[in-house]
Amino acid sequence: MIVTADEVNRSFKGTLDLLNSRAEGLQAFDMSERGFWRSFAAIWLTLPAYIVSVAFERLRLGLLVPNHPLLDSFWIDAVVAFGQVASFVALPVAMIWGTRKLGLTHRYVPFVIVMNWVSVMTMLVMSVPVLLLILGWAPPPLASLFSLAFFIIVLRAQWFATKATLGLPGLPAFGIVAFGVLLNSLIQAAMRGILT
Numbered sequence: 001m002i003v004t005a006d007e008v009n010r011s012f013k014g015t016l017d018l019l020n021s022r023a024e025g026l027q028a029f030d031m032s033e034r035g036f037w038r039s040f041a042a043i044w045l046t047l048p049a050y051i052v053s054v055a056f057e058r059l060r061l062g063l064l065v066p067n068h069p070l071l072d073s074f075w076i077d078a079v080v081a082f083g084q085v086a087s088f089v090a091l092p093v094a095m096i097w098g099t100r101k102l103g104l105t106h107r108y109v110p111f112v113i114v115m116n117w118v119s120v121m122t123m124l125v126m127s128v129p130v131l132l133l134i135l136g137w138a139p140p141p142l143a144s145l146f147s148l149a150f151f152i153i154v155l156r157a158q159w160f161a162t163k164a165t166l167g168l169p170g171l172p173a174f175g176i177v178a179f180g181v182l183l184n185s186l187i188q189a190a191m192r193g194i195l196t
Contacts, residue, residue, distance in 0.1 A: 012121065015157065039113045052130050091115060110165045
């Protein structure tokens with residue numbers, strides 16, 4: 001399934017509305033079954049974040065060499081790609097069980113659609129400080145500060161999106177977001193462990 005430019009535009013606008021705590025942003029998303037599957041196809045929009053992740057892993061491993069092809073190690077490329085896809089689908093898969101446990105199965109599809117689009121925005125935004133570090137435009141402490149600031153912003157967007165789509169109070173919604181962060185942290189740690 002191909003995601004259309006109109007759907008990308010509407011979904012990013014909806015994500016920005018949710019970032020600003022405007023629940024009417026939910027109306028921007030295609031909440032149909034087709035919209036559900038297309039929200040998974042939106043991972044292709046994170047290709048720039050994937051390339052930044054590959055460059056960062058090569059830098060971390062001491063393999064980032066000027067005037068050398070970035071995507072020349074199938075192993076690194078594949079492990080980073082697996083990590084990115086696993087991070088993208090981990091929470092939606094876990095929430096199959098989670099929404100059943102909470103008695104919210106009727107809200108599962110909207111939750112996944114919105115969170116997939118929020119995840120696309122999260123991956124793109126969180127790659128900016130890493131890119132600044134790789135390019136040498138931000139020293140590690142400044143890049144870390146940018147990462148922390150962006151993390152807080154996207155965490156808030158994820159929290160509000162969870163709260164709005166599942167109809168949960170603030171604390172349980174935060175628990176789901178924290179669970180998603182934990183899953184992503186475990187996936188990233190496993191990916192780095194495989195590469196080291």
